[in-house]
Amino acid sequence: MTETPAARNYSEQQAGSLTTGSHILLPDGERTAEIRQVELEQDDFGAPALVLASLSGGGTLRIAVGTSVTVVDGAFDGVTQLPLQATPSVVAGTAGAVGAAGETGPAKEAGLEQPGGGAAAAPAAPAVVVPPLPAVPPAVTGPGEEELALIPAPKGTPESVVEATAEAHPDAEGVLLLADRLAKGVNFKSGSCLKDLSDLAHELFITLKDADGSLAVADLLNVLPYDGNPGRWASVEASLALSSYICRQNGQEARAEVYEKLLRTPENQETDPFKARMAAKVRQRSLNEPNLYDKEIFRSIDNSNHEAEREWRLLRLESLLFLRAHGGSETILPGELERRISNELEAVRS
Numbered sequence: 001m002t003e004t005p006a007a008r009n010y011s012e013q014q015a016g017s018l019t020t021g022s023h024i025l026l027p028d029g030e031r032t033a034e035i036r037q038v039e040l041e042q043d044d045f046g047a048p049a050l051v052l053a054s055l056s057g058g059g060t061l062r063i064a065v066g067t068s069v070t071v072v073d074g075a076f077d078g079v080t081q082l083p084l085q086a087t088p089s090v091v092a093g094t095a096g097a098v099g100a101a102g103e104t105g106p107a108k109e110a111g112l113e114q115p116g117g118g119a120a121a122a123p124a125a126p127a128v129v130v131p132p133l134p135a136v137p138p139a140v141t142g143p144g145e146e147e148l149a150l151i152p153a154p155k156g157t158p159e160s161v162v163e164a165t166a167e168a169h170p171d172a173e174g175v176l177l178l179a180d181r182l183a184k185g186v187n188f189k190s191g192s193c194l195k196d197l198s199d200l201a202h203e204l205f206i207t208l209k210d211a212d213g214s215l216a217v218a219d220l221l222n223v224l225p226y227d228g229n230p231g232r233w234a235s236v237e238a239s240l241a242l243s244s245y246i247c248r249q250n251g252q253e254a255r256a257e258v259y260e261k262l263l264r265t266p267e268n269q270e271t272d273p274f275k276a277r278m279a280a281k282v283r284q285r286s287l288n289e290p291n292l293y294d295k296e297i298f299r300s301i302d303n304s305n306h307e308a309e310r311e312w313r314l315l316r317l318e319s320l321l322f323l324r325a326h327g328g329s330e331t332i333l334p335g336e337l338e339r340r341i342s343n344e345l346e347a348v349r350s
Helices: 158-168 173-182 191-207 211-222 230-249 253-263 273-288 294-302 306-326 334-349
Strands: 010-014 023-025 032-042 048-055 060-064 068-072
Touching: 032 273, 158 173, 158 191, 158 211, 173 191, 191 211, 191 230, 191 306, 191 334, 211 230, 230 253, 230 306, 253 306, 294 306, 306 334
Parallel strands: none
Antiparallel strands: 010 068, 023 032, 023 068, 032 048, 048 060
């Protein structure tokens, strides 16, 4: 007697939420396969676009993130590839057997019993070993109130802080230009205003070597919360990285750690474990392969365009300061990172 296999439990799931160990229905609509590894590719705008699912039996599926995929629920028998709770007693004409006392099946109905009177026991099917999920990256926690207290409150309004720095450097054209724009009013919801504040902090430290004035301006940005807007946050991020470097140079280690925790604030926003793992992987790749503007700098040197060279070096310096504040890179050792920052500071100041 041959039984009809019981129906499997199917469910629809978006490809972006697939994980290691999932059993999916292949595009032919007949076979299933277990996912051994999941990788996520991004498009040119940095958004998740393509899921690369490596299958345990070999091969890789390329699935768009938003595509609905049929997932087969439950554990699977290693031989029949059916859910364990639905595995038939007789498969391909082979007689099944009674698995436990009191159960009836084709073997007992046919009178097939062991000489001792007990029913013949079927060999246990090999269990499917599901590999464990990759470790979820540790949650990044922000600084507490005691740590935030290490950042001094501004002396007066944001406009008065900017005015004080301009008065301290009456001959600095770059400072006066930025201060004039900010004197009209500091709007923390304006991306251009945040960029001007960040540029002013960098100008004070890099060009004028005014660490105290630079920190006073940078702290206007450093206490702003992450609002989910990458454009506005880029200015805050650059300010935090600069502040961390200045404090490390001045021996203010605890205060520098506060800035570094604030810089990593966006990394604990994702609550979905799968998306958090993918974001951590992409983030580590960007840290290991940072854009240091080598081609642009060499091209400016070849063209003897010193102004353009300085602008590109300033961008390289920002990238290096970010790497340092974030905790470094797997490809650039801390000592090498410090050396490069010193070299860029010397180059842009000369």
